[in-house]
Amino acid sequence: MGKFLSWVGIAALVWLAFRLFAILGRKRALGERTGNAPRGGSEPMLQCARCGVFVPSSEALVDGKRAWCCAAHRDADRDASRDASRNGTGRG
Ligand SMILES: [Zn+2]
Numbered sequence: 001m002g003k004f005l006s007w008v009g010i011a012a013l014v015w016l017a018f019r020l021f022a023i024l025g026r027k028r029a030l031g032e033r034t035g036n037a038p039r040g041g042s043e044p045m046l047q048c049a050r051c052g053v054f055v056p057s058s059e060a061l062v063d064g065k066r067a068w069c070c071a072a073h074r075d076a077d078r079d080a081s082r083d084a085s086r087n088g089t090g091r092g
Contacts, residue, residue: 050077 046060047053050073060067061074068074 048073050074 043056043058045054046057046062046067048055048060048069049066050068053069055067055069057067060069061071063074066077068077
């Protein structure tokens with residue numbers, strides 16, 4: 001009979017844990033809904049790899065991990081990196 005009572009206690013603890021998770025999950029869902037930032041409110045800023053100016057991620061030109069403020073700076077940065085790689089190896 002003692003064994004049966006311990007099983008009942010474990011079952012009650014599991015049920016309590018599930019109740020807690022359900023309440024926490026509901027609270028988190030409500031927080032996410034109310035904490036959702038409106039469009040244009042707080043946008044992540046990206047730094048131009050060429051001139052260093054900060055631009056909103058929606059206006060920045062992104063290629064992989066690099067970002068630029070305009071197409072001219074993106075092209076200039078690509079030309080510079082291409083020249084650097086060409087001059088790097090003096091084999092021939
Ligand atoms: Zn720039």
